[in-house]
Amino acid sequence: MGNKSETLFDDAKTVIPGGVNSPVRAFRAVDRNPLFINHAKGSHIFDEDGGEYIDYVCSWGPMILGHAYQPVIDAVKAACENGLSYGAPTEKETVLAKLILEAVPFMDKVRLVNSGTEAVMSAIRVARGYTKRDKIIKFRGNYHGHSDGLLVTAGSGLLTESNPDSAGVPKGYTATTLLADYNDKASVEALFEANKGQIAAVIVEPVSANMGVVPPNEGFLEFLRQITKDNGSLLIFDEVITGFRLAYGGASEYYGIQPDMITFGKIVGGGMPLAAYVATSEIMDVVAPVGSVYQAGTLSGNPIAVTAGIEQLKALKNDKDIYIRIDEFASKLEAAYRELGVTVNRVGSLLSPFFTDGEVTSYSDVLKCDTKKFAAYFRKMLDNGVYVAPSQFEAMFVSDAHSQDDLDKTIKAIKNSI
Ligand code: PLP
Structure with a gap:
């Protein structure tokens, strides 16, 4: 130093x-x-x-x-000449949405946001709005960004700082976040048993990468798929790290599992602040302005970030x-x-x-x-x-x-x- x-x-x-x-x-x-x-x-x-x-x-x-990476840099430079943000739709947002959907062909719609935190926070709101249930299950040591309800026994920087629950989060904000143990089926079963008909979603890093890399045990993701289906709950893969990294189709392609919702971040923005959440039309149509789950953003779908995302995804796809x-x-x-x-x-x-x-x-x-x-x-x-x-x-x-x-x-x- x-x-x-x-x-x-x-x-x-x-x-x-x-x-x-x-x-x-x-x-x-x-x-x-x-x-x-x-x-x-x-x-x-x-x-x-x-x-x-x-x-x-x-x-x-x-x-x-x-x-x-030169193609991203060149495209971003060119895009900058046309203005940095409009707060109005552009064709490029649809281009990026389609590139994302090619990775997850079982999904129909994409909403672009600015960070992984926002993508996960919004996906959970959508899952709650869609299922009309409040509780979610998350895994100890998984990290899903810094929104209030998810700062519970979280990985990444919280684990590093030995402070897995953040100060400043009212108890009420996390009362509906139930904790299970990654790779431990019984811990998930017990929560479903004790909260029948109340679980909106299970959110998981399909490969835990925020407590160091911990792969799913054989059958664990299949088990999550089945138990959520059996209980009318949604399965959300947080692919902010694994998306476009394990394969173009991320962990869902790598493990051959189709969750109900997926969050993307990091790679999808080519190094710019951009993230996304995706699901089927049935689920995504609860999002405003079609439905009544509100989610918005001044810089969402920002043309420069979208340009970087398009160029990076094109390179990976090709x-x-x-x-x-x-x-x-x-x-x-x-x-x-x-x-x-x-x-x-x-x-x-x-x-x-x-x-x-x-x-x-x-x-x-x-x-x-x-x-x-x-x-x-x-x-x-x-x-x-x-x-x-x-x-x-x-x-x-x-x-x-x-x-x-x-x-x-x-x-x-x-x-x-x-
Ligand atoms: N989800 C996962 C799996 C992550 O690894 C991260 C960040 O590292 C997030 C969500 C939050 O993303 P961001 O830092 O872009 O808000």
């Missing part, structure tokens, strides 16, 4: 809480000051002190094609070998950790090494991890020119820009760091 990042961080702290606009960026869990970023290109990110790092954060997922390449790259990283005796979970291009003994298949396994060991590993990786998420409870994201040279250097860094 050089002088300039340190100076910028000190200055930022005088005007921004903790110096950052999203908590994990502060590097608190790894006991180091954050890098301040100057620019990024391809698989590399450059800090204000002239440091160059192989980047496995990839803006926490969106940059699946690498940073500053070269599906991308998924084979990033999967293969990630499998080699997985092998490198495994060779050193580190527990590692991987699904496609998402992976997490865990500093613990034995397998990690549940939230309680995750909690047993040695976060001090993780922090030491993180600092060494950084010293070896590799930038991974500054938390045990996040995923590593592989992009199509990662090269053989990156792979060789990363494996070397892993060996030096563990």
Whole structure:
């Protein structure tokens, strides 16, 4: 960590809480000051002190094609010339909606919003409006953004900061959020049994990626599909991370399961603030102005963000070998950790090494991890020119820009760091 990042961080702290606009960026869990970023290109990110790092954060997922991917940059530059926002419909919104629906052909309609938080918050409102029920089930350690009702035993930054429930959320706001354990069918069955006819929806990260990567046990997602169907509840896949990453069709394609609603974020916006929720017409027609579930946004469907999303999705759709390449790259990283005796979970291009003994298949396994060991590993990786998420409870994201040279250097860094 050089002088300039340190100076910028000190200055930022005088005007921004903790110096950052999203908590994990502060590097608190790894006991180091954050890098301040100057620019990024391809698989590399450059800090204000002239440091160059192989980047496995990839803006926490969106940059699946690498940073500053030229077709996206060119299209965004051209779109800017036409004005940044109109607050009125454009043809491009329909183009993006159709590109999204090609990923999930069993869905009919899309609503564009600005963040994953908004997509999930809105999807849940729609599920409640559609089913006319109030309660939802979420899983411990899953993260669905920072709306009030979902900040309950949440993953990601909340888990990193050992504060899985946020202050400032009135009890009443979370009274209808019921908690189950990921990969534990009995915990879900018990909640359905105790709340008959009252569950609007089950929301799940089909692959948990906000407590480190924890894949679904065989049959778990099928079980969720069946129990929701049997109880007249909706199944919502939160694919803000897995969407357009595990496959063009995300986790629903990867696992061959059709939920009732899906939320997308990150990749769908090509690096711009854009997210979406989708469902069948029957469900989506409860949304205003057709139906009475209200959801709106000044910048929703913003032409610049939509342009970035279109270009990124087009690139992914037109070269599906991308998924084979990033999967293969990630499998080699997985092998490198495994060779050193580190527990590692991987699904496609998402992976997490865990500093613990034995397998990690549940939230309680995750909690047993040695976060001090993780922090030491993180600092060494950084010293070896590799930038991974500054938390045990996040995923590593592989992009199509990662090269053989990156792979060789990363494996070397892993060996030096563990
Ligand atoms: N859902 C999941 C699965 C996420 O991983 C995230 C963010 O990381 C969100 C929702 C919230 O998205 P955003 O940060 O864009 O509000």
